[in-house]
Amino acid sequence: MPDQIPEQIASMAALAPKADVQDYKYPPKPLAKRDADIRVTYTGVCATDLHMIDDDWGLSRYPLVPGHEVVGHVIAVGSSVENLSVGDVVGLGAQAQACGECEYCKGGIDNFCPNRKFTYFENTVDETGEHVHHGGFSSYLRTDSRFLFKIPAGYHEKYVGPLMCGGLTVAAPLYEYAGQKWDLKGRRVGIVGIGGLGHMAIQFAAKMGAETFAISRSANKMSFCKELGADGFINSSDSEEMAAHAGKFHYLLFCISGGDIDINHYTGLMRPYGTLHFVGIPDKMENFSLMPLLFSRLTLSSSLIGSSNQMHAMLTFAAKNNIKPIIEEFTHKTANKAIQKIREGTIRFRAVLKNDLI
Numbered sequence: 001m002p003d004q005i006p007e008q009i010a011s012m013a014a015l016a017p018k019a020d021v022q023d024y025k026y027p028p029k030p031l032a033k034r035d036a037d038i039r040v041t042y043t044g045v046c047a048t049d050l051h052m053i054d055d056d057w058g059l060s061r062y063p064l065v066p067g068h069e070v071v072g073h074v075i076a077v078g079s080s081v082e083n084l085s086v087g088d089v090v091g092l093g094a095q096a097q098a099c100g101e102c103e104y105c106k107g108g109i110d111n112f113c114p115n116r117k118f119t120y121f122e123n124t125v126d127e128t129g130e131h132v133h134h135g136g137f138s139s140y141l142r143t144d145s146r147f148l149f150k151i152p153a154g155y156h157e158k159y160v161g162p163l164m165c166g167g168l169t170v171a172a173p174l175y176e177y178a179g180q181k182w183d184l185k186g187r188r189v190g191i192v193g194i195g196g197l198g199h200m201a202i203q204f205a206a207k208m209g210a211e212t213f214a215i216s217r218s219a220n221k222m223s224f225c226k227e228l229g230a231d232g233f234i235n236s237s238d239s240e241e242m243a244a245h246a247g248k249f250h251y252l253l254f255c256i257s258g259g260d261i262d263i264n265h266y267t268g269l270m271r272p273y274g275t276l277h278f279v280g281i282p283d284k285m286e287n288f289s290l291m292p293l294l295f296s297r298l299t300l301s302s303s304l305i306g307s308s309n310q311m312h313a314m315l316t317f318a319a320k321n322n323i324k325p326i327i328e329e330f331t332h333k334t335a336n337k338a339i340q341k342i343r344e345g346t347i348r349f350r351a352v353l354k355n356d357l358i
């Protein structure tokens with residue numbers, strides 16, 4: 001019998017802020033002409049999922065089915081879907097929809113569409129109406145096919161999830177800095193913070209040809225970072241080491257989430273016209289001052305995810321260069337264990353759930 005979306009989709013949902021996820025069933029929305037149905041195979045668990053489960057940003061709605069690093073197989077398509085067919089392996093990231101009509105969508109930066117819809121923060125809209133959109137802690141999803149991305153053949157599905165949010169988030173700013181191409185030869189790039197995002201960022205920067213340094217307070221991560229492709233390692237808690245690299249960096253990508261950060265600790269590493277770019281959000285920025293930026297004409301910037309075009313480019317580049325997140329595998333039913341390890345900070349380095357709800 002062909003696989004088809006069930007009348008009730010099995011999922012794991014948080015029913016209240018900070019609650020464990022538990023079994024939850026919901027009916028699929030009506031099939032719109034641009035929808036595709038997917039059977040979820042894997043979904044990654046991102047730190048944002050935990051913030052959303054906990055309602056840290058006041059955006060959460062319950063029952064909340066998390067998961068925005070989704071991988072699945074297309075099992076049906078709506079009447080006007082052209083880019084996908086049944087059997088395709090696809091990924092869905094943090095953005096589930098954009099209008100397709102506005103200047104940003106037409107200009108190739110649909111991640112800034114005023115009508116963008118994040119995967120489970122907001123309702124998606126189509127000719128069948130407005131519907132709650134759930135995430136990849138589901139066994140199946142019915143979703144706008146324009147935000148399903150084909151996964152290059154040969155790339156193992158279990159590694160795809162973390163690329164869909166974390167991978168795009170670190171790759172897009174590097175790609176933009178390089179002028180929308182995968183070439184950073186001649187640039188010295190530092191990846192600050194070696195965790196779920198940083199360990200992917202090292203691989204992207206190194207494969208783009210940058211002279212890539214890992215910058216971390218944990219000196220014991222040095223050999224690991226070199227295995228990932230880093231040319232060098234700087235222990236950021238060692239002031240002599242930091243001073244030895246003063247004025248050498250074109251670009252720093254900060255992949256640290258939470259905690260306090262003292263920017264002045266890093267500005268000394270920069271060459272004139274250097275860029276300090278943040279993809280993780282520190283809780284606080286201590287002693288923030290424009291003075292060091294002013295004296296060296298530095299740029300401070302920040303971003304999350306990227307556009308559809310960048311997602312396609314990132315997936316192709318990752319597959320071609322064998323860039324892979326390091327994952328710990330759990331299942332949908334054991335999602336709470338994965339969440340617990342992320343909360344404790346003991347996950348190495350991204351959690352992935354295999355769908356066992358079918």
Ligand SMILES: [Zn+2]
Pocket residue numbers: 046047048049068094165166
């Ligand atoms: Zn995420």
Ligand SMILES: [Zn+2]
Pocket residue numbers: 098099100101102103104105106110113114115116
């Ligand atoms: Zn738009």
